[in-house]
Amino acid sequence: MPKDGGIGDSTRRREDIRFLTGAGRYSDDINVHGQTYAHFVRSDVAHGRIRSIDVAGAEAMPGVLKVFTSKDFEGAGGVPCGWLITSRDGTPMQEPKHPILAEGKVRHVGDPIAVVVAETKAQARDAADALEIDIEMLDAACDMKAALEDGAPRVHDDLSSNLCYDWGFVEDNREAVDEAIKAAAHVTTLELVNNRLVANPMEPRVAIGEYNPATDEHTLYTTSQNPHVIRLLMGAFVLNIPEHKLRVVAPDVGGGFGTKIFHYAEEAFVTFAAKALRRPVKWTSSRSEAFMSDAHGRDHVTKIELALDADNNFTALRTTTLANMGAYLSTFAPSVPTWLHGTLMAGNYKTPLIYVNVKAVFTNTVPVDAYRGAGRPEATFQLERVVDKAARELGVSPVELRRQNFITAFPYATPVAVEYDTGNYHATMDKLLELSDYSGFETRATDSKSRGKLRGFGIAHYIEACGIAPSNLVGQLGARAGLYESATVRVNATGSISVMTGSHSHGQGHETTFAQVISEMIGIDASQVDIVHGDTARTPMGMGTYGSRSIAVGGSAMVRAAEKVIAKAKRIAAHLMEASEGDIELKDGQFTIAGTDKSVAWGDVTLAAYVPHNYPLEEIEPGLEETAFYDPANFTYPSGGYGCEVEVDPETGHVKVLAFTAADDFGNVINPMIVDGQVHGGVAQGIGQAMMENCAYDAEGQLISASYMDYAMPRAGDVPMFTVDASCATPCTHNPLGVKGCGEAGAIGSPPAVVNAVIDALQRGGYDVGHIDMPLIPSRVWQAIQDATAAKR
Amino acid sequence: MHNFELVKPTSIEDAVAALKEEEAQPYSGGQTLLPTMKARLAAPTKLVSLLGIDELRYVRIEGDQVHVGGATTHATVARETKEAYPGLASLAARIGDPAVRNRGTIGGSLANNDPSACYPAAALGSGATIKTDRREIAADDFFEGMFMTALEEGEIVTGVTFPIPQAARYEKFIQPASRFPLTAVFVAKYDAGVRVAVTGASELGVFRWTEAEEALSKTFSADAVKDLKVDDADMISDLHGSGAYRAHLTKVMTARAVTALS
Amino acid sequence: MNDIKMKVNGREVTGSVEGRTLLVEFLRNDLRLTGTHVGCDTSQCGACLVHVDGEVVKACSMFAAEADGREVTTIEGMANADGSLNTIQQAFQDHHGLQCGFCTPGMVMAATTLLRDNPKPSETDIREYLDGNICRCTGYHNIVKAIMAASGQEVDRAALAAE
Structure with missing residues (x-):
């Protein structure tokens, strides 16, 4: 049994009190004295040349302070990209400038052209109508294949084409893979689309800029998952503000899911304008604005080929992907279809030869970047779909085909450059089949049939790489940032503790779980521990929260800092008890001398550290505060088996998700309740991607799904109760807590399980449907049934 | 704004x-x-x-008619017509979500005539009479196409009178984003015959599927519409489904409503 | 401008608003009751739910001037008199029915009128009632559980699956 409030306890979340009583403090809840309001005027065409902008009329409108255009930013840099990808031929990717406000051309619907700053929000909006902007419309490049053809409209006139990069991985394997596919007993091929999504955290983005002329200090309040990263990117690359003069605060943030990682033009704008106007400037995105200005996710078109020998062993895998970058390179966009995708193509299988080719393409659409899972869902989807299709083609069970090819010995070095430290895929598969009552499926299918419905069961088994690291390796791979995490453990004189972490919590519950770890380590009540995050003025340089890295990297940094604190406290305790340091033990908040009943309380030691009267000042500094930066030795590799059971209404094509089971291996778990919740949310997003979410553009580059009227968000009635389990734990071998991370798993493993289930249902119903592209909305499923029926005739 | x-x-x-x-x-x-x-x-x-006008807020059951004031909310209609006209109550209870039903009114919905709104199907499917500040308009004459009605400038819907059918059923297939009907069918069985009104499907707004009405008036069974064809020429085609799909749904939803009533 | 007066969380308040001022803007900007959130601009997400005269409405889809003379309750008015969480709020904490917290006020306001009108809702009842409340974090599982628990019903999975 875990102890109350310690590691492994489902401690209720302390942050809930403020959220449940309306006392949360989100960015839009912040109002700075004297603030003005920014309204962004955005392009309503996908591609066009700006002939002229006349701001005079708008500037004459009531309450308007100034209208900004790109002219005002001539000295500023563009929004930087944080990852350089090198093409197969050794050349660096094409990296266009991403101006804060459009320079010369607009390149996607939503591209900001001008900003009106006024005394009130309504005045800013009203004045925007008085702006005169003349744009010459240009043909848009929207479809990725078409965008790569000769003569296609060029998104950036100064680039040689719309190709950002052509990446091959592992290039040395290419010929061997080709040979193996030629020699295979069976090859299963699948062409598929990984649909473009909009992350849609419920809190729209907000940015407030403030400037103090007396001290030359800038403050930015922003809805960010990583305030230090924003400070570094915006300060050093965009606005030339030294970091000691720039404070970035990300207070309560209402969900992120990746889209709040990136540095956005609006953040730079309000920071810049606050100084220019000597007034605070606030911008709050509307949801409609979010659809055309938040970075989108996914949007891959892929062909995958899986080669098998006569005994159904996987012998080779080849996959070719077009990845949409949108009109500009968002902060980490280039890394998503490459290092976060190609390195995961082995999945859970011992396929010896793998080759991945990715062409990244500029189009006249909103920039695309990481969204929950980022690259790993795209890898998992194609792999788990093609394995399922292979099983069907070969007439073998999808469970057995997977099992036969599972990796079983660890550590395991894949042919795509990563080394899995631990895992037990048979265990998670067993657990999945047990919890989903797989053996009872046929009975349930018969029941569905009696009601005119088609029941299907789909499986997916995923692997992901979390806690992306180590810094020196990712540096070689093109990252322009380190990927460590930091923590300061500050022990106060009376023994209470403040932990300043570089991780950021925007729903994950760090304030609770991080305190559980400290409580466990020291043996004091968790209520004595506060977690501070989200403010560059209060926390050490940290890289923030994404890639399921908080507990694995941020938690590890905190453990390291706490270990330093404990080591020092033991020395102080040894002095107080006149014992040898090596004999001191810390348990339940008491320092004892091993083998004696002599002890001194935690609070007495911490008091001695700050009131150092009886204290060896010549040997130990006063105070008790330590900082650690933790740079992991490897990724962590969570894995799991997911199962989805659906019922298809063949008359309408409507699919009901009846049950969803997740058997995960997250290594050790700090708070099971929170981990379960992370899986629930991830699975719901994955079901959303598979069943209903679709960010669609028309041929002219107009965003069709531009609001909740057309972009379908999963509602309570669209998902079932979930069955989740994390008991098949194989602890991570290289971090102090043995944790792997759990934030993205649900979104990674679920889409192929859902699609596999629908295909299974249709096949059982006698409709020979090989694949349907996501989302599996009723009209698509119905059409597939019609096509299969026609083909049969 | x-x-x-x-x-x-x-x-x-x-x-x-x-x-x-x-x-x-x-x-x-x-x-x-x-x-x-x-x-x-x-x-x-x-x-x-119009929300503060008391004389526009009522539900009255009189004989074989239900009278609803123009500014009566969906929630009120759902609650107060449950016994007298359950088909109407059920439709009202499924418009939007609870918060929408506490604010949206029948008069507003009919006057707006959104091609995906629910109420127009009930009004047309019931052969209701729409009362305005200056006249009475039969539902058959009221809906004139997407977002268009017979209302004149400044004319307001003061009430709606629904003849109570023997039975009625609203089958709704939702568009998953907006939760409005992708296609929904209101089938009402009267002594004089069966009425079938379809919403969500057509570029022309709510319409009566007269072929189905004729067939169902003869034989009230799902089989009666099985071999009918719905013309998809004017059907809405968008991200969520083609015109052909909506035409197909029209038939399926009609059959399901009939089956539920049979 | 319209001079308005209403009772918010039991307290008389007054203000002067434009015709276009939304109730949610009045609550957030004038009264600084920032617990009511704005998550969309098409009246679909439910983050802005409040009670007006006891009924749940979207504060983003009602003008402030329409609330003149009425009683408004927001999330800030939901806790027990001593400041402790009420039954529904406590159930949300106990069952981890929230993560980022942004949709949470709307969820609590909706759950409150649901349980008033339907004290022992089924899982389906709850999911249908929440059709206008979007949550992106929880997958709804624990929200449904929390509301079930707040209604005094069993929340174990078997009971829910048996429906």
Whole structure:
């Protein structure tokens, strides 16, 4: 049994009190004295040349302070990209400038052209109508294949084409893979689309800029998952503000899911304008604005080929992907279809030869970047779909085909450059089949049939790489940032503790779980521990929260800092008890001398550290505060088996998700309740991607799904109760807590399980449907049934 | 949104007088109008709220008719017609979500005639009579196409009279984003025959599927519509489904409504 | 401008608003009751739910001037008199029915009128009632559980699956 409030306890979340009583403090809840309001005027065409902008009329409108255009930013840099990808031929990717406000051309619907700053929000909006902007419309490049053809409209006139990069991985394997596919007993091929999504955290983005002329200090309040990263990117690359003069605060943030990682033009704008106007400037995105200005996710078109020998062993895998970058390179966009995708193509299988080719393409659409899972869902989807299709083609069970090819010995070095430290895929598969009552499926299918419905069961088994690291390796791979995490453990004189972490919590519950770890380590009540995050003025340089890295990297940094604190406290305790340091033990908040009943309380030691009267000042500094930066030795590799059971209404094509089971291996778990919740949310997003979410553009580059009227968000009635389990734990071998991370798993493993289930249902119903592209909305499923029926005739 | 003057008359007479002004628009719940104004797709200079007019808020059951005041919310209709006209109550209870049903009104819905709204199907499918401040209009004459009705400038819906059928059923297949009907069918069985009204499907707004009405009036069974064909020429085709799909759904939803009533 | 007066969380308040001022803007900007959130502009997400005269409405889809003379309750008015969480709020904490917290006020306001009108809702009842409340974090599982628990019903999975 875990102890109350310690590691492994489902401690209720302390942050809930403020959220449940309306006392949360989100960015839009912040109002700075004297603030003005920014309204962004955005392009309503996908591609066009700006002939002229006349701001005079708008500037004459009531309450308007100034209208900004790109002219005002001539000295500023563009929004930087944080990852350089090198093409197969050794050349660096094409990296266009991403101006804060459009320079010369607009390149996607939503591209900001001008900003009106006024005394009130309504005045800013009203004045925007008085702006005169003349744009010459240009043909848009929207479809990725078409965008790569000769003569296609060029998104950036100064680039040689719309190709950002052509990446091959592992290039040395290419010929061997080709040979193996030629020699295979069976090859299963699948062409598929990984649909473009909009992350849609419920809190729209907000940015407030403030400037103090007396001290030359800038403050930015922003809805960010990583305030230090924003400070570094915006300060050093965009606005030339030294970091000691720039404070970035990300207070309560209402969900992120990746889209709040990136540095956005609006953040730079309000920071810049606050100084220019000597007034605070606030911008709050509307949801409609979010659809055309938040970075989108996914949007891959892929062909995958899986080669098998006569005994159904996987012998080779080849996959070719077009990845949409949108009109500009968002902060980490280039890394998503490459290092976060190609390195995961082995999945859970011992396929010896793998080759991945990715062409990244500029189009006249909103920039695309990481969204929950980022690259790993795209890898998992194609792999788990093609394995399922292979099983069907070969007439073998999808469970057995997977099992036969599972990796079983660890550590395991894949042919795509990563080394899995631990895992037990048979265990998670067993657990999945047990919890989903797989053996009872046929009975349930018969029941569905009696009601005119088609029941299907789909499986997916995923692997992901979390806690992306180590810094020196990712540096070689093109990252322009380190990927460590930091923590300061500050022990106060009376023994209470403040932990300043570089991780950021925007729903994950760090304030609770991080305190559980400290409580466990020291043996004091968790209520004595506060977690501070989200403010560059209060926390050490940290890289923030994404890639399921908080507990694995941020938690590890905190453990390291706490270990330093404990080591020092033991020395102080040894002095107080006149014992040898090596004999001191810390348990339940008491320092004892091993083998004696002599002890001194935690609070007495911490008091001695700050009131150092009886204290060896010549040997130990006063105070008790330590900082650690933790740079992991490897990724962590969570894995799991997911199962989805659906019922298809063949008359309408409507699919009901009846049950969803997740058997995960997250290594050790700090708070099971929170981990379960992370899986629930991830699975719901994955079901959303598979069943209903679709960010669609028309041929002219107009965003069709531009609001909740057309972009379908999963509602309570669209998902079932979930069955989740994390008991098949194989602890991570290289971090102090043995944790792997759990934030993205649900979104990674679920889409192929859902699609596999629908295909299974249709096949059982006698409709020979090989694949349907996501989302599996009723009209698509119905059409597939019609096509299969026609083909049969 | 653009600014406007909000006036809150307490009588029909005052409301009609206020609406004589140019760019004045009636406001009766705003669950569609308000988001439209936020998007600056509508910019009235004066909004005349009908919600404070007591004489527009009622549900009366009289003989074989249900009378509903124009400013009666969906929630009220759902609650108060449950026994007298369960088919109507069930439709009202499924419009939007609970918060929408507490604000949206029947008059607002009918006057707006959104091609995906629920109420037009009930009105047309019941052969209801729409009462305005100046006349009575048969539902058959009221709906004139997407967002178009027989209402004149400044004319307001004061009430709707529904003849109570032997039985009625609303089968709704939702568009998963907006939760409006992708296609929904209201089938009502009267002594005089069966009426079938379809919403969500057509570019022309709510319509009666007369072939089905004829067939069902002869034989009230799902089989009766099995071999009918729905013309998809005017059907809406979008991200969520083709015209052919909506035509197909029209048939399926009709059959399901009939099966449920049989 | 319209001079308005209403009772918010039991307290008389007054203000002067434009015709276009939304109730949610009045609550957030004038009264600084920032617990009511704005998550969309098409009246679909439910983050802005409040009670007006006891009924749940979207504060983003009602003008402030329409609330003149009425009683408004927001999330800030939901806790027990001593400041402790009420039954529904406590159930949300106990069952981890929230993560980022942004949709949470709307969820609590909706759950409150649901349980008033339907004290022992089924899982389906709850999911249908929440059709206008979007949550992106929880997958709804624990929200449904929390509301079930707040209604005094069993929340174990078997009971829910048996429906």
